[in-house]
Amino acid sequence: MDLLTDSFLSAILLIASLDSEVFSIVWVSLKVSGISTLLASLMGAPLGFLIAYGSFKGKRILIVCLNTMLAFPTVVIGLFVYSFISRRGIFGPFDLLYTQKAIIIGQFILILPIIATLTIAAISRIDERYRKTAMTLGANRLQTACVIFREARFGIVAAVIAAFGRVIAEVGISMMLGGNAKGFTRTMTTAMAMEYDKGEFILAVALGIILLVLSFGINLVFHFFQGRTRT
Amino acid sequence: MKKRNLILKVILPVIAILLIYGIALGEDKIIKMSTTTSTQASGLLDVLLPELEKDTGIRVKVFAKGTGAAIRDGMDGNVDVIFVHAKKSEEEFIKEGYGTKRYAVMHNDFVILGPSDDPAGIRGQSNAASALAGIAQAKALFISRGDNSGTHAKEQALWQITGVPLETRKTEILKEGQKGEICFVFPENSKDWYVSIGQGMGKTIIFADEKKAYTLADRGTYLKFKYGRKESIDLEIVYEGDSLLNNPYGVIPINPARHPHVKHDLAEQFAKWLISPKAQSLIKNYRLMGEQLFYPDNMKR
Numbered sequence: 010m011d012l013l014t015d016s017f018l019s020a021i022l023l024i025a026s027l028d029s030e031v032f033s034i035v036w037v038s039l040k041v042s043g044i045s046t047l048l049a050s051l052m053g054a055p056l057g058f059l060i061a062y063g064s065f066k067g068k069r070i071l072i073v074c075l076n077t078m079l080a081f082p083t084v085v086i087g088l089f090v091y092s093f094i095s096r097r098g099i100f101g102p103f104d105l106l107y108t109q110k111a112i113i114i115g116q117f118i119l120i121l122p123i124i125a126t127l128t129i130a131a132i133s134r135i136d137e138r139y140r141k142t143a144m145t146l147g148a149n150r151l152q153t154a155c156v157i158f159r160e161a162r163f164g165i166v167a168a169v170i171a172a173f174g175r176v177i178a179e180v181g182i183s184m185m186l187g188g189n190a191k192g193f194t195r196t197m198t199t200a201m202a203m204e205y206d207k208g209e210f211i212l213a214v215a216l217g218i219i220l221l222v223l224s225f226g227i228n229l230v231f232h233f234f235q236g237r238t239r240t
Numbered sequence: 241m242k243k244r245n246l247i248l249k250v251i252l253p254v255i256a257i258l259l260i261y262g263i264a265l266g267e268d269k270i271i272k273m274s275t276t277t278s279t280q281a282s283g284l285l286d287v288l289l290p291e292l293e294k295d296t297g298i299r300v301k302v303f304a305k306g307t308g309a310a311i312r313d314g315m316d317g318n319v320d321v322i323f324v325h326a327k328k329s330e331e332e333f334i335k336e337g338y339g340t341k342r343y344a345v346m347h348n349d350f351v352i353l354g355p356s357d358d359p360a361g362i363r364g365q366s367n368a369a370s371a372l373a374g375i376a377q378a379k380a381l382f383i384s385r386g387d388n389s390g391t392h393a394k395e396q397a398l399w400q401i402t403g404v405p406l407e408t409r410k411t412e413i414l415k416e417g418q419k420g421e422i423c424f425v426f427p428e429n430s431k432d433w434y435v436s437i438g439q440g441m442g443k444t445i446i447f448a449d450e451k452k453a454y455t456l457a458d459r460g461t462y463l464k465f466k467y468g469r470k471e472s473i474d475l476e477i478v479y480e481g482d483s484l485l486n487n488p489y490g491v492i493p494i495n496p497a498r499h500p501h502v503k504h505d506l507a508e509q510f511a512k513w514l515i516s517p518k519a520q521s522l523i524k525n526y527r528l529m530g531e532q533l534f535y536p537d538n539m540k541r
Contacts, residue, residue, distance in 0.1 A: 019413040026412060096450050097471070106450055184439075188447050191386060191436040203438035206305060207388040208312025209422060211413050 016214035020222075023215055030191075034216070035223065038196040041109050041183070042176040045116035050169050053121045057128025057168075058154065072129060078122035083115075083181030090115045090186055107188035112196070115182035120172035127171060131164020132157060166235040170228060177224060269296075271506045274303045274310035275323040276390060277440050279489070282460035282533055284526055291522060292513055298506055306440060308388030314338055314492065317499030321507035323514075325458075325489045326390035328397075339492035340504070343511045344537040346523050347488040350394055351462060352479035353445065354380075354454040362454070368482040373402040379433040381453035384426065385444050386436030390487070395456045396425045398484065404428075449473040458487055460533045467529040488537065 023031050060071060092098055094105040094114075105111045135157055143156040158165070180198040187194030189203055197220045204213035279285050280302060289300050303313065307324045314322040315338050322339070324330060333339050352371055354362055360378035365371040375382050385392040399406055405428040410421045427434055437447055441461040448455040449465075452474075459480075465473050491514055493507035513519055520536035527533070 015414045022412055022414060028411065030409070030411070107447060188443075189437050189439055190447075191438070192431060193435070195438070200438075203387060205309070206438070206440075207308040208306075208310075208315075209308075209388075209413075210312075211415060212411065212422065215413065 012210055012214060015211045017218060019211050020215035020218040024219065031216075031219070033192055034195050034197055034200050035219065037109065037194065038177060038198070038220075039223070041112050041187075041196060042116065042173060045113045045176050046120065046169060046173045048113070049117050049120045049124050049172055053124030053172075054128045054158075054165055054168070056121075057125040058132060058158070060125065061129045061132040062157075072126070075122045075126045075129075079126065081119065081122070083119060083179055084185065086115050086118050087182045087185030090118065090182075094186075106186065107190060107194060109187065109194055111186035112183050112194060115186045116176040116179065119179065119182060120175055123172045123175060124168045127168030128161070128165050131161040131168065134164065135160045163235055166231060170231050170235075173227065173231075174224065177220065269506065270299045270301060271321060271503050271510060272301045272303070272319040273321045273323055273510075274305060274313035274319045276307050276310060276325055276489075277304045277442070278325070278458050278460050279323060280304040281442065281464055282528060283464075284460075284523070284534060287522055287526055288514070288519060291518070292510065295518070296509055296513055298510055298513075300510065306387050307390040307393070314494050317494060317502060319494065320502045320504070321491060321493045321510060323489065323491045324390060325487050326393045327488055327490065328393065330490050330492060333492060337495055337498055340495050340508070341511075342490040342492050343515050345489050345491050345514050346520075346534040346536050347486050348459055348534045349480065350391065350456055350485040350487050351459050351477045352454060353448060353457050353462060353475040354478035355452040356474065356476050358478050360454065362478040365479060368398055368479065368484045369402045371479040372398055373404055375454050376402065376404045376427050376430070376433075379430075381451055382430075382434050383444055383448040383451065383453045383455040384434060384436040385441065385456075386424070386438045387440070389441075391441060391456060391458060394485075394487065398456070399425060399427060401484075445473065445475065449475045454478070459531075460528060463529050463531060463533070489534070 060068065060075075090111065091106065094100045094103070094111055096106070105114070139156060139160055140153055143153045148156065178198060180202050183189075183194070183196045184199045184202060187196065187199060189195050189199040197216055201213045201216045201220075204210070204216065275285070281304070285302060289302075293299055303310075303319065305313075307326045307329070310322050310324050311326070311329055311333055313319045314333065323345070330339075330342050334342055352362060352368065354360070360375045360380035362371045362374050365374055384395060406425050407428040407430075409424040409426070413420050413422065424436075426436065435447075435451075435453070437444060439447070441457060442465065444455055445457055445462065445465050447453075455475075462475075462477070466475070491511045493504055493511055494502045496502050496504040515538040517539070520539040523534050523536045524532070524539065
């Protein structure tokens with residue numbers, strides 16, 4: 010219990026002292042996770058939409074594959090990306106390894122399936138009559154899509170929330186591809202893992218508490234988008 | 241029918257008793273040890289521990305981590321003995337009553353690694369401190385462990401004698417209600433060339449290799465990465481041999497006065513075995529890729 014109270018107070022102390030290093034870590038975390046979530050959403054949601062409404066051969070197996078990708082260990086994704094961007098890899102000359110871009114690439118691969126599958130689930134639950142009504146009212150394909158997207162908004166935003174939660178809490182990819190370089194690629198989770206390795210448990214948990222508080226704030230914002238007209 | 245009865249009534253119970261006895265006996269002689277990654281990664285423990293078991297019957301459960309974390313394990317009483325390389329922290333550890341005694345087991349040395357073209361011109365520097373100062377002067381990329389490990393402690397100690405202006409970074413935390421500080425020393429205004437990554441030796445070597453940077457490493461881990469892997473690294477030793485780079489390893493049994501549950505007698509026996517002539521000569525004769533890695537500290541030459 011001492012560990013928890015000490016950590017809690019240390020977290021407050023860290024925030025109160027406006028510790029520049031903590032701010033840098035928080036900023037890197039938010040920036041990297043934000044960009045990867047944004048990119049994955051921009052691609053994953055339309056992808057899920059196309060799969061949900063498309064009728065093509067192998068659709069079911071594609072969905073099963075996407076669902077399987079939800080279980081991808083971060084270490085595997087990390088190694089996969091690593092093999093491409095390390096100095097001996099194909100993209101070696103771009104000098105991507107141990108940069109924030111590298112983390113974003115890995116995280117993008119991690120959450121694209123999450124957003125796609127949850128979007129499929131959200132859209133599949135929309136009553137077919139919405140689509141038909143829209144079309145009989147003379148909506149073209151794009152307009153129909155917009156109607157459905159609007160209706161599935163709650164579920165799609167939930168997909169984005171889940172994806173963001175996954176990347177902000179993820180440590181494997183950030184550690185392997187980012188390398189935890191202080192001031193550049195040190196994120197909240199890699200910093201926690203490092204403090205644990207150093208035996209500084211209090212600092213590790215303090216950072217964890219800050220992470221949770223931040224996530225709470227971000228989820229409040231998401232909730233605003235999600236439920237504005239519903240409640 | 242009778243034969244079956246015999247099996248059921250006599251042989252099975254006997255086996256069961258032997259098994260339980262065996263497990264109990266085995267349990268008794270197992271100790272837990274936290275150690276640095278270098279003792280395990282270098283393969284030394286694989287040579288020492290089987291011999292230890294032969295001689296004393298003691299089996300050791302090994303947890304390899306950074307020296308900081310290993311010492312922390314000792315403080316928390318998670319293990320019975322620690323085997324680490326950060327003399328200063330080890331002495332503090334004993335002063336604070338966590339351990340009973342430090343046995344000097346062996347030493348090896350640190351080397352400064354760098355890209356083969358040596359952009360900072362470190363080769364042939366007169367001592368380790370001036371080598372590091374050269375890196376600072378050239379603002380050549382330097383990767384630091386930054387993880388409170390023995391290697392990191394050594395690096396900070398070296399910077400302190402280079403004369404390069406240093407910066408101390410403090411993070412305030414609360415420990416048991418008291419304000420505490422975690423300190424870090426690194427060269428001043430070094431954001432562009434000094435990268436602290438807070439990871440283990442192996443990861444640091446790979447990081448430095450990827451970025452064609454300099455770093456401080458223990459010789460064993462370096463050899464392992466240079467010659468022991470399918471994919472070798474390009475980094476080379478650009479500076480070695482200064483006595484400042486000595487890296488002493490000590491073994492410390494945890495103090496039973498602080499943690500009554502630790503198996504102090506066995507830990508003590510283990511520590512004494514490590515400095516026995518037999519173990520010392522095993523350490524002396526251990527070779528990795530044909531090179532001697534560790535030098536025994538309790539051996540008459």
